[in-house]
Amino acid sequence: MTATAEVSAEPSTDRESPGTGDPSGTTTAERLRLLIQPVLVLVVAGAVIFWAFNRQLTATQLENINPGNVATLIWQHLLITAAVTAIVLAIGIPLGVLVTRPGAKVLRPLFVGIANVGQAAPAIGLLVLLFLLTAQTGFWIGVLPIALYSLLPVLSSTILGIDQVDRSLLDAGLGQGMSRRSLLLRVELPLAVPYILAGLRTSLVLAVGTATLSFLVNAGGLGILIDTGYKLQDNVTLILGSVLAVCLALLVDWLGGLAEFFLSPKGLR
Template identity: 60%
Template sequence: MTTTVDKGFTTESGSRRAERARLLVQPAVVVVVVAAVVAWALLRDNDAIEAQNLNAARLLEATWQHLLITVAVAVIVVGVAVPLGAVLTRSWARPVAPVFLTIANIGQAAPALGVIVLFFLWTQWDGFWVAVLPIAFYSLLPVLRNTIVGINSVDPALIDAGRGIGMSGRAVLFRIELPLAVPLILAGLRTSLVLAVGTATLAFFVNGGGLGELIDTGYKLNRVPVLVTGAILAVGLALLIDWLGAVMERVFGPRGLA
C-alpha cells in the first residue's frame, strides 16, 4: 500500500512539474523561433516584392491587425456566450438550450471561409467587422457549451446551501455557480481563441487585414520567404494565445482545483 501511495504522489507531482515546465518553455520557444524567422526574413537579400512585404513596419502592422481581430472576437464571444449560457441553465430556459447549441454547432461545423464569404455576400460590406463577426460566430460554441456544462455540474448541495442562508437565485448564480464554472469556461475560451487566431488568417478575403495577407501574397507570387514568415507569425501567435489561456486557467481557477 505504501508503494501505491508513493507512486500516486510521484505521478501527481510529476504532472504538475511538467505543466509548470510547459508554461515556462512554450513561450520561450515560440519567441526564439519567431525572432529567428523574422530576423532571417529582414536580413536576407530580398527582391522588390519581398522587401515590400518583409519589413518591420509591414510585419508589425499585419500582426497587430491579426491580434485586434482575435481580441475583438474574444470580447464578443465572452459577452454573448457566458450570459447566454448562464440564462440557458435556468429552469425556465432549459427547453430551448438545445436550439441555441445547435445554432452554435452549425456555426462551427460550417467551413470558416464559407461563413465569412456568406456574411460578406449578405451584407455587401467589407473590412474589419465583416471578418470579426463571422469568426466570433464560428468560435462561439466552446464557450457557450462549457458555460452550460460548468454551471450544470455544480453540486446541487452547494446551491441548496446558498438558498438556505437566504441567497436569491441571482446571488447563487454569481457567487456560487459561475465562480465554480470558471475552469470550464476558461478552457472553452482558450479553445475559442486558438480557433479565432487560425480563422483570422482568412480575414484578407474581405479586406479585414491580418497575417493572411502575407500568406496569400507569398503563395500567389511564389515568394516562399513571405509565405513562411506569415505562417510562422500566425502559428506563433496561436501558441502564445494558447499559453495565455493556460495561464488564465491557473490564475483565475478556484485554488482547490489547481
C-alpha cells in the same frame, strides 16, 4: 468536499484529482510548460524574422517583408483576435448562464444548435456569406463570422460547468437563505470557471487560426503574407506568414493556459 473534488476532476485531463497521484508534480509541470512555451515561441518567431529579413530580397519581396508591414499585419491579427474574444465572452457566458436557468432550459437546443451550425460551417463560407449579405468589407466583416465560428466552445463549456455543480450545494445554499442570484454568483459560476476558461482557450486558438482568412474581406492580418507568398510562389513570404501565424496561435494558447492556471479558484487547481 466530495462535490468540489468531483468538479475539479473534470476540466483538465492533465491534472490529478485531489487525493490521487502527485498534485504538486502536475502543478510544477504546468508551471514549467507556462515558462517554456513563450520562450520557445519567441525564439522561433525571432529566428524566422531574422532569416527572412537577412536575405537578398527582390523589390517585390521588400514591399511585404519589411518591419513596418509585418508589425502592422501582426497588430491587425491581434486586434481581430481581441475583438472576437470580447464578442465570444460577451455572448457565450451570459447565453450559457441563461439556458441553465430553470425557466429557460427549453431554449438550450435552439442556441446550442445555432452555435453548432456556426462552427460546423466552413469559416470561409461564413465570411463570404456576410460579405454577400452586406456588400461591404472591412474589420467587422472579418470579425463577426469568426466570432460565430468561435462561440461554441465558450457556450458549451459554460453550460457544462454550471450543470456539473453538485445540486446538494445549491440546496444547502437555498437552505441558508441565499437567493438564486447569489447562488449563481457565489457558487455556480466560481465552480464553472475552470470549464469556462478551458472553452475560452479553445476559442482563442480557433480565432487566431481562422483570422488568417480575414484578408479575404479586407480585414487585414497575417493571411495577407500567406496569400501573397502563395500567389507569387514566394517561399520566403509564405514561410514568414505561416510561421508567424503558428507562433501567434501558440502564444495565445499560452495566454489562455496562464489564465486557466491563475484564474481558476485555488481550491479547484
